[in-house]
Amino acid sequence: MSYELSESFPGVVYWCLNDDSWTMLRADGGCSALTGYECDILESSSVTFGHDLIHPDDRRRVSKDVQRSLAEGEAFEVAYRIETKHGDVKWVHESGHGVSKAGATQVPGTTGEIGSTGLDDQSKDTPMLIEGYIREIATERPLASEQRRKAQLLDSVFDSIPIHLFVKDRDGRHLYVSEEHTEAYDGVMIGKTDLELCGVDESHRKEAYEDDMHVIETGEPILDKEEYINSSEKWNLTSKVPWRGPSGEIRGLIGLSRDITERKRRQEEVERQRDRLEQFARVVSHDLRNPLNVAQGRVELAKHAAETEAPTAHLETTQNALDRMQQLLADLLTLARSGQPEFTSTTVLLDSVATDAWQTVPTDGLTLAIETEQKAIEAEESRLRQLFENLFNNAAEHAQPASKESETTVCVGCLDAGFYVSDTGPGIPKPARSDVFQPGYSTEVGGTGFGLAIVQEIADAHGWETQLTESEAGGARFEFRDVKVVNGK
Structure with a gap:
C-alpha cells in the first residue's frame, strides 16, 4: 500500500500476535490519523495497542470478547474506546478473525515465517495470529450501547459473584469464566477444555471433562455433585445443565461450582462428635458395670455380715465403687457439653x-x-x-x-x-x-x-x-x- 493511500485509508489494517499487548507485526492505513502514532511505532512495540491505546475501562471486556470468538473459531466485532497520543478519546469499531499456524504463512510485507515469532510450540489449531481492521466511529450506536451495557452487566456478574460460573461449547471449551476459583488453575481458561488446564489433579480434570461430554451428548443435567480437589484439599458443589440454542439444539453447557469446603468440614466434625458421643456413651455404660457389680456384691455381703460382724469394710468398698461411678458420669457430662473429654x-x-x-x-x-x-x-x-x-x-x-x-x-x-x-x-x-x-x-x-x-x-x-x-x-x-x-x- 502506497504512503498516500495508507494515509488516506479510513482505518488501520493490521496483523498482530494473539497476546495481551496485541503485538503488531504489520499495520497499514491511517495509523497517525486514528491514534496519533505512525504505523512503524506500533510495529516496533514502542507503543502497544493492547496496553497503551485501548481505554483501561474497556481492555478487559475487549480481550474477553475477542478471545471468546477466537475460541469458537468465529470472526469478532467489538466497539470500544482508545486514548490517542494527544490524550483524545475516540470510539472505534474493530472486526477481525484468528489465523492458526496451519493457515499462516507470512505476514504481508515482512520477512521470515510466522514461526520465528517464538510461538512454534502452539498447537496448529490455536489462533496464534489476528488479522483485522480498526476504524473510527462517531459515537457508540444506541443498539451497540445497549449490547455493551448487557455485556458489561454479564461481565460484572461473572467477575463479582462469589461462585464459579462457566459456559462451555460443544467441545467442552470454556467460553465464559467467572473469577471465583480460577486461582486454582495455572494459566488462561478461555478456549481450553478441562483436560487442557493445569494446576489441578489430572483425575479431577478427566472426570470433569467426562461429565461435560455426558451433559452435552445426552442433554441430561448433573446437579449438586460433590467434588474433592486433592491438590487444594477443597470441596466443590457443581451443577451443569445443557446450553440450548433458539431451535433447542445443544450448543454447550452452563455450569456453576461453589466452594463447600467449610461446610464439609463442619459436617465431618459434627459426624465425628456424634460418633464420639455415641462411642463414649457406650464406653461409660460399659465401665459403669464394673463398679456397679462390686457395689451390689458388697451390699449383699454387708447384709449377711451385719448379723455376725461389722459391715464397715464392705461399705467402704461399696462407697469407692459408687465414687468411681460418679466420676465416670461426670466425664460423660463433660463430653456432652464440650464434644470431647477433658x-x-x-x-x-x-x-x-x-x-x-x-x-x-x-x-x-x-x-x-x-x-x-x-x-x-x-x-x-x-x-x-x-x-x-x-x-x-x-x-x-x-x-x-x-x-x-x-x-x-x-x-x-x-x-x-x-x-x-x-x-x-x-x-x-x-x-x-x-x-x-x-x-x-x-x-x-x-x-x-x-x-x-x-x-x-x-x-x-x-x-x-x-x-x-x-x-x-x-x-x-x-x-x-x-x-x-x-x-x-
Missing part, C-alpha cells in the same frame, strides 16, 4: 493407680502383683485408672484359673519407656490379637466388646504405642511404650 496430664504413680483400679473390679480367683517400684509417669489419672480397670476386668473374664485350688496372677511391671500388664491365663491366640481392640469384638456371651477398645483409645489419646504379646507364662501381655517417665524408679 484431658489434663499430671504426674501419677503406676502402682498407686493400679492398686486403686484393682479395688473396683471383681477379681475373685486373681492375684495382683505390682512390680513398678513406684514408677512415676505423665498421664491423665482418671483415664489411666480406666485403662487398668479394663485390663483387669479382661483378665477376670478370660484368664480365670481352671480350678478353685489354683490362681491366676495379674502383673503390672516396668518397661524402659513404659509399662505392661500381663497375666498367667491361657493368653490370646495370634490370629485374634489384631481384632481384640476393635469396638464390639468379644468372645464372651453377653460381652460388650468395648473393654480393650477403650484401652486402645486411652493409649492413643496419650500418644502411647500399644502392643499385645504373650507373657512368660503363656498368658496375655499388654505393653505400652513411648510413655513419658518422670523418674527412673
Whole structure:
C-alpha cells in the first residue's frame, strides 16, 4: 500500500500476535490519523495497542470478547474506546478473525515465517495470529450501547459473584469464566477444555471433562455433585445443565461450582462428635458395670455380715465403687457439653493407680502383683485408672484359673519407656490379637466388646504405642511404650 493511500485509508489494517499487548507485526492505513502514532511505532512495540491505546475501562471486556470468538473459531466485532497520543478519546469499531499456524504463512510485507515469532510450540489449531481492521466511529450506536451495557452487566456478574460460573461449547471449551476459583488453575481458561488446564489433579480434570461430554451428548443435567480437589484439599458443589440454542439444539453447557469446603468440614466434625458421643456413651455404660457389680456384691455381703460382724469394710468398698461411678458420669457430662473429654496430664504413680483400679473390679480367683517400684509417669489419672480397670476386668473374664485350688496372677511391671500388664491365663491366640481392640469384638456371651477398645483409645489419646504379646507364662501381655517417665524408679 502506497504512503498516500495508507494515509488516506479510513482505518488501520493490521496483523498482530494473539497476546495481551496485541503485538503488531504489520499495520497499514491511517495509523497517525486514528491514534496519533505512525504505523512503524506500533510495529516496533514502542507503543502497544493492547496496553497503551485501548481505554483501561474497556481492555478487559475487549480481550474477553475477542478471545471468546477466537475460541469458537468465529470472526469478532467489538466497539470500544482508545486514548490517542494527544490524550483524545475516540470510539472505534474493530472486526477481525484468528489465523492458526496451519493457515499462516507470512505476514504481508515482512520477512521470515510466522514461526520465528517464538510461538512454534502452539498447537496448529490455536489462533496464534489476528488479522483485522480498526476504524473510527462517531459515537457508540444506541443498539451497540445497549449490547455493551448487557455485556458489561454479564461481565460484572461473572467477575463479582462469589461462585464459579462457566459456559462451555460443544467441545467442552470454556467460553465464559467467572473469577471465583480460577486461582486454582495455572494459566488462561478461555478456549481450553478441562483436560487442557493445569494446576489441578489430572483425575479431577478427566472426570470433569467426562461429565461435560455426558451433559452435552445426552442433554441430561448433573446437579449438586460433590467434588474433592486433592491438590487444594477443597470441596466443590457443581451443577451443569445443557446450553440450548433458539431451535433447542445443544450448543454447550452452563455450569456453576461453589466452594463447600467449610461446610464439609463442619459436617465431618459434627459426624465425628456424634460418633464420639455415641462411642463414649457406650464406653461409660460399659465401665459403669464394673463398679456397679462390686457395689451390689458388697451390699449383699454387708447384709449377711451385719448379723455376725461389722459391715464397715464392705461399705467402704461399696462407697469407692459408687465414687468411681460418679466420676465416670461426670466425664460423660463433660463430653456432652464440650464434644470431647477433658484431658489434663499430671504426674501419677503406676502402682498407686493400679492398686486403686484393682479395688473396683471383681477379681475373685486373681492375684495382683505390682512390680513398678513406684514408677512415676505423665498421664491423665482418671483415664489411666480406666485403662487398668479394663485390663483387669479382661483378665477376670478370660484368664480365670481352671480350678478353685489354683490362681491366676495379674502383673503390672516396668518397661524402659513404659509399662505392661500381663497375666498367667491361657493368653490370646495370634490370629485374634489384631481384632481384640476393635469396638464390639468379644468372645464372651453377653460381652460388650468395648473393654480393650477403650484401652486402645486411652493409649492413643496419650500418644502411647500399644502392643499385645504373650507373657512368660503363656498368658496375655499388654505393653505400652513411648510413655513419658518422670523418674527412673
